[in-house]
Amino acid sequence: MLNTTRPPSRLSKYLYQRQQPQRNQPFVPFSQLQQQKLLQFKLISLLHNCTSLTHIKQVHAHTVRKGLGQCCFVVTKLIRILIKFDASMDPYPLLIFKQVKRPNPFLYTALIRGYAQQGPLSMAVYFYNRMRTDGVGPVSFTFSALLKACTAALDVNLGMQIHRQVISIGGVTPSADHYTCMVDILGRAGRLDEALTLAKSMPVEPHGGVWGALLGACRIHGNPDVAEIAANYLFELEPNGIGNYILLSNIYASAGRWEDVIRVRKLMRVKGLKKIPACSWVEGEKGLIHEFFAGDMTHPRSTEIMHTLEDLMDKLKLCGYWPNLSSLPYNMNDEDKKQILMTHSEKLALAYGLLTTSAGCTITIMKNIRICEDCHLLMCGASQITGREIVVRDNMRFHHFRDGTCSCTNFWDSDAQAKGTSYSSIIRVDFSSFVESTISEMRTVVFHVHCFFSKSLKHGVVIPSVSGPGKMRIKNLLQAGAFSK
Template identity: 35%
Template sequence: MHCKERLCISLLQKCRNLKQIEQIQAFVWKNGFKADPVVAGKLILKCAVLIPDSLHHARHLLLHASNPDVFMYNTLSRGLSESETPEDSLITLIEMRRRSLTPDSYSFAFALKVAADLMYLKAGIQLHCQALVYGLNTHLFVGTTLTGMYGECGYLEYARRAFEEMSEPNIVAWNAMLTACFRCDDIKKVEFVFDEMPFRNLTSWNVMLAGYVKAGEVELARKLFMELPMKDGVSWNTMIVGLAQNGHLDEAFGLFRELRRTGMKVNEVSLTGVLSACAQAGALEFGKILHGLVEKAGVGWIVSINNALLDTYARCGNVDMARLVFQRMPDKKNIVTWTSLIAGLAVHGYGEEAIQYFHEMEEYGVMPDGVLFISVLYACSHAGLIKEGCKYFNKMNKVYGIEPTIEHYGCMVDLYGRAGLLQKAYKFINEMPILPNVVIWRTLLGACSFHGNVKLAEQMKQKLSELDPQDSGDYILLSNVYAAAAKWEDVGALRKLMSSHCVKKTPGWSVIEVHRTTFTFVAGGELDEITGQAHEKIREVISRLRIESGYVPETKTVLHDIEEEEKENAVSWHSEKLAVAYGLLRTCKGKTIRIVKNLRICSDCHNVMKLISRVYEVDIVVRDRSRFHYFKDGTCTCKGYW
């Protein structure tokens, strides 16, 4: 090779931006060796893969190259596959044919990766057929990518066939097959392939672990994790994320701490996993610590991390910080970012702001999806924006072509129901093109309960009894309707029915975070030391409220704690009362008490929270199953609307 060419290559290896590339290119052309495929290929490689925002230049170069080879096309294809328009990568194969070039295994592998990422099954099948023509489907590299592509698209049988076309699959191919089973949510097949494998490495074990986690088999995952011959960061992350996803929050926190103790590097995956646990638990203080760790680990620029932080702040009741994360994050906001923000604002009752952001998102150029519209409709229903709700419900289908699912219909029923348009909601259900499920009926029952419509509530309960006779919440809602209408005989009859049907009450729990540690209280749970302290305190609080604010406990919702009543236990309290009492005991004056509850807060507890906020001069934030309640100086932001 000519020494000038060698100089070019060495210079290219060092250059970092488009301008430097252009300078070298000018040098190359001036010296008359632009036709040399090696030098030109290097140029394209640099432009297309290593220098950001210079793909157009790479395309231009290739278009004008007098003697392009397969390598050059492959390089461009790879660059495109990692760009913002990965589908362009598929065109390079057509372009190669036009230039009478024969694609090689790399050409297919890059294109197949794109088909897998975008889940373009049709394109994937076409590529498979073409690979067959060239006899490349048996190639390990191509066969493995084919297996992965079919798995990604959810076609396990095709994946198996592509896998079997390889005569001697290696460990990477076997792992691709295993992953295909995992992607297709078939844990039995994951186990089967795992047993069938002639050799395994840590990746195989990690896929198996992820399989158990995804199938909700926490016990099996835990056992496998303990028995792993060796563990790497992925094993740890899989387990942390798995625990968080399956609701084992305290254990997820514990494992994260253990990971840090091992000295292994915490990365964006472990952090998003543990942040998700934080969001579920409503543990704001721990969330703040994690935010610090995010900065320390240098992963604050990653989109998924920002999304997780945004979601955590919103779900822990700190909307201001959620907004701040959104404003500060790099300009790569995706659909998850916008959904988290809109949903976060919606649960706090900021419906109008949520909708403003929806419009901003449309301008920003992100395509909405079904999940996003659930947040938008939720924002409308929780802020009483009926007209807007209807508008967006129509828009999602007419403008964006998204078919409404049962969740969207549920939001609409909620929208009408909350606003007291009960007949309209009922009519809407009857006109739905899909079969209503228990959630739909329950939503309307809740609205009937809130607006005191006995007749419709009875009808709803009837429907629910046919579909889900064991749900205690439905009995309680109907009972509340009867109680509000002073139909005490019906209340009594319902109570008998409940015990004769052996209806189990969903145990209510509340979590409070005190000095960065979470404490869980369960109504009628074990009487340990902490619960004992909470009991003692709540008795004192209630008597103070009776004296200072004339508090009288509500008897309307008498069925709420039927189990405790049956136990004839005089000291029975809802978990949120215990949590707030414990908060009063342990929280410094002036600090907000934050509670997360798994069920909806009852109206007596709601009243008690209001009174405590005034008498004890403390702000209380309660996240219940439905929304956030901010208690301050005797009032709540939900304005009695929940």
């Protein structure tokens, strides 16, 4: 039961000030005040302290009982908290929205932002169109949320269309955030020159987000020259932003420019900047939260965790999984890279979740930095092999892994980002016409590989992004037409 008799402590000052009658104003009884604005703030304070969807629904029920079910201020916050708890794909937020007779721009924006984070893009566009049909004028945050949805879906045309609407609609001035989204969309689509031109010519002063988006796009497409330009702007705007230095260093490393890597790392040491250690959290037995660092073997059940992880890796390799060594842009041999990838914090957290939770249970992992490409690929395969839903919340977004696919459409993969919209798929390779001495007993082999459709290719040709010993063989088979979806 919710206790509404005592206000939260952080509202005490507000209560005291509001109870003092102002000169020439009638005194408002406390009970009446509580039924008005105070109760709204109190409910929002309760929402911030909710730790589960059940608690949030209790607050919503209390909101309706108190006659605040039509209050856009409270309902907007309620929907935003629901989305934060990863419930945007649940019908509950929509049911709450439908109960509001006169939604305001901020309530619409909360839904648009939710679908921008979780997908699908079509729902974000639907609520934007409905917003305009209902005569509710969009605000600056509305366009920012919608442009972020276009970025996630890599829909450049829709993004450009929305950007033009921002410029043409009166009352809304394009902000640096709007241009950040456009630079991000163009950059991710491989149009780096256009993105750079836009960043340099935008009518408002660009902040770090603009150049950060361009730097991230250069990481995707492997362009160290444009990356250097973006990084120089970032070093001036955010001199202590360690992530910018690390990203530039990784771009140089991927391009084999090791002298530049040493130069950037030396600059980090001079500035006293240290890399934040990767850390993941997962809920274990009795609701206890367990913390894992990369390469951390101090957990009491480390031996069991490694056995579980090795067993999972063996099953994945039978389905064609091969470690994505490009996730580690370091100058070291492949075996050392494999060992480092093996003990990434999210992999350890996943293994512990598999070890301690019952079959069929969803495994939820939180991570303080972005999930790497190899871990993303492994999570896709693990969700298919184990039949479990795996949810990973990194510092960018939620990733829902179900049946070998991710809710982000596997857009993380850099190869896929460079070519088009990616997805995970089971590719069946027929070796009957390509018998070799080493595989004479094989007729059909199933490879679970990361694939994408290139928008620039004709006839919907599927090109696999494959690493490992069989890479050239698979590419030869592809050219010979041996792959069928």
